[in-house]
Amino acid sequence: MGDGERPEAAKTTYREAMREALRDALRSDDRVFLMGEDVGRYGGCFGVSLGLLEEFGAERVRDTPLSESAFVGAGIGAALAGLRPVVEIMTVNFSLLALDQILNNAATLLHMSGGQLAVPLVIRMTTGAGRQLAAQHSHSLEGWYAHIPGIRVLAPATLEDARHMLAPALADPDPVLIFEHGSLYNVSGELLPASAPLDLDHAAIRRPGTDISLITYGGSLPKTLAAADELAAAGISAEVIDLRTLRPFDARTVAASVARTHRAAVVDEAWRTGSFAAEVSARIAEESFYELDAPVERVCSAEVPMPYARQLEEAALPQTADIVAAAHRAVD
């Protein structure tokens, strides 16, 4: 059972924060409903919607058949009809079955209808690797989605973002994709009540620094912060930027940071080639070329299908030591 919300700073987890966000949304707007595989009776594959069926009933929390294309399509239809669906696709791996719906319908109907049809749809997906789920169930494809015009792509990495990104996402008249890294659900901490509506447009400097800008998002944030700690012990002051939104991404904050540090490393769990890190790196080259004192580093996954064995998976994923090494290459 999740913690009840208290007005003062509350100890909570990422999972519980997301649940509170859903609860808030369901309570405050009758048009909002949640649908996906196992979100109702099971309480969600990752436990996010535990208790919500009991609280809000089967009309508002709907279990769907095992067909992503069908229920994402239904979500699009519901949004077109004026509802505010939150569609949960169990993981980004399964979203591939709904890719046509997301790209060719959700993202494109507004344009193709000349502005007549809006799709105010929110899709939540779990993403990432690190739990020995092997080659087909360990993808990080948020970079692919960030490639599509017409949608917004979010990657909450902190408790605060998990709690407060859903509301503006629902308020957005266009489709919003929210990627929750599987390793973050158990992260616990103190959550202060929000003092102002959350702004989705800006990246956050999670740790200021002067020698190198470490740019990351989502599940890689904890490792990047750990790397910054290690680097500080070695005399390198690293600035850590959490992008928060991948599309449109806040290139200005990144450029301002690189203008101060003159070096950059981008940390992204996706495979290196054509990754979102490649986009960030290109933007830095375009906008901050004359500020750079070293090539932009990328710390990404090895280009292999994700292994099943734990040691091999660890070796394939970007780890804190890899981030530290990249920073040293740029600074030393």
Place this chain on the structure above:
Amino acid sequence: MAEFTMPSLGADMDEGTLLEWLVGPGDLVHRGDPVAVVETAKSTIEVECFETGTMTELLVEPGTTVPVGTPLALIGVPAKKPEPPEGGEKPHTTREPRKARQPEGPGETERAAKRRAAPRTQRKGEPAKPPSPPPEPATVPVPVLTTVRQGVHTEAGPLVRHLAEQRGVDLETLHGSGPGGRVTRTDVEEAVAARPPRLRVTPLARRLAAETGVDLATVKGTGKDSAIRAADVRRAAHGPATEIPSAKIGTPTVRPSGERPSVDRGAAMRQAIAGLMSRANRDIPHYYLSTTVDMAAAMDWLHEHNRRSPVGERLLPAALLLKAAALAARDVPELNGSWTDDHFTAGEGVHLGVAVSLRGGGLVAPALHHADTLALPQLMTALKDLVTRARTGRLRGSEVSDATITVTNLGDQGVEAVFGVIYPPQVALVGFGRVVDRPCAVAGLLGVRPVVTSTLSADHRATDGAVGARYLTAVTRLLQNPEQL
């Protein structure tokens, strides 16, 4: 064919040193484009050309000092638009029409040059003729900069041409050592070997080096594969005095051949200023007027404007003073122009000279063209740009010679009033001191207001005191309505 000659960039200039060419043979130039960097005793200036055409031949090597009027380059002024250059596969087809259009004289030798470059099957063993009278050989260890580069290539076999293309060597720039002036394979390979190795420099380091005047060839790189990084450049900039302090006065891109120790430079500038000021004081009968201007309205308006603006758009009091001086010069045109040959010629616009002190000593007064038409934010931006370029030696020729009236503002130095010497051939110099708080009578009561002392030094041959008084009255009036400046 038109000549580009060493211009006279000041009333007292006799000679100048060509520092750098900004264009090369074959480049299209338009009237007003900067084409060369010239150093005079007082400053380093980018000189514009007055013709539109094709830069045909550069006659003077960088580093050479020549008298004013010496031809520096030839510009081809075509009767018709030149055709785009071809790859050189069929040289004759593009050449024939051009031959007909070239005027006689230098054109003659161009035709000879083209004949020389014709395919070997037609002209065997034609001896190489230098395309036109070469510049004084004394300063030319380097091959003669050749003629029109329009798909015409020097005689070179296909193998050599291929090698040159592979190695990135421009055949036009090579002096052929083979029979008939042919470029040989050895020539190409020697050219490659003679090139300075391409430096590996990070973008930031390159920018810093340009800003601080550090010569990258002298910097040791500590980055990957000996790449030069920002820290290396900073170390070189603050390091032992291999860096000549001329970075303060001169340009960051001065060629080694033109570098002189700063002591000489400073002394030369002082001498030049001394000459000009003595002459001005001797020849021009000055009269002086002064008035105190109430700046309360202006300063209030300024503070309000700055409070509402981002830092990058702030105005300085100087901007208001300059604009007022410019507008007043429009109202009193007798003070805006020049005195030459015993008569006054009114300026065709208000080009406000701004006296700028240079680091390490020295003074220039470049012009803000049409200052009376610039809105205050534009004037502020133009002023910042002008001062920066004045201090880094990147002024244009037109800025140095076009001022119709000059303002000197010593407010920063804490002086309240300045009576300066007019810059000939202008007929007036406006002075402003520091804006200070002073007690004054305001509507019969004693108050404290910010005021500035505005002065006028004027040429008595051109105007009388009444005209000068009208000018200062105009300045005073304009500064009471800052929102209309």
Place this chain on the structure above:
Amino acid sequence: MNINRTDALEMVRESISRVIPDADFAALGPGDAFRDVLEMDSLDFLSFVEVLSERSGVRIEDEDTPRLTTLSGSADFLVARSG
């Protein structure tokens, strides 16, 4: 975002260096009037304020400029204003 004093001092020095590339900090004490020592005129000073404001993210008004006369005073100002 709170700026600590060491960073503030560094920002002030960097901003001065941007405007006066050959500024000699060895000769400049923390309590010296840097405008006079470095011969900065009003345009130089305005550029310095622009660069410093951008670097530190702190908005600097015309009225604040009397506090920006020494390295020490400028650093204190940034710390106070950023908190």
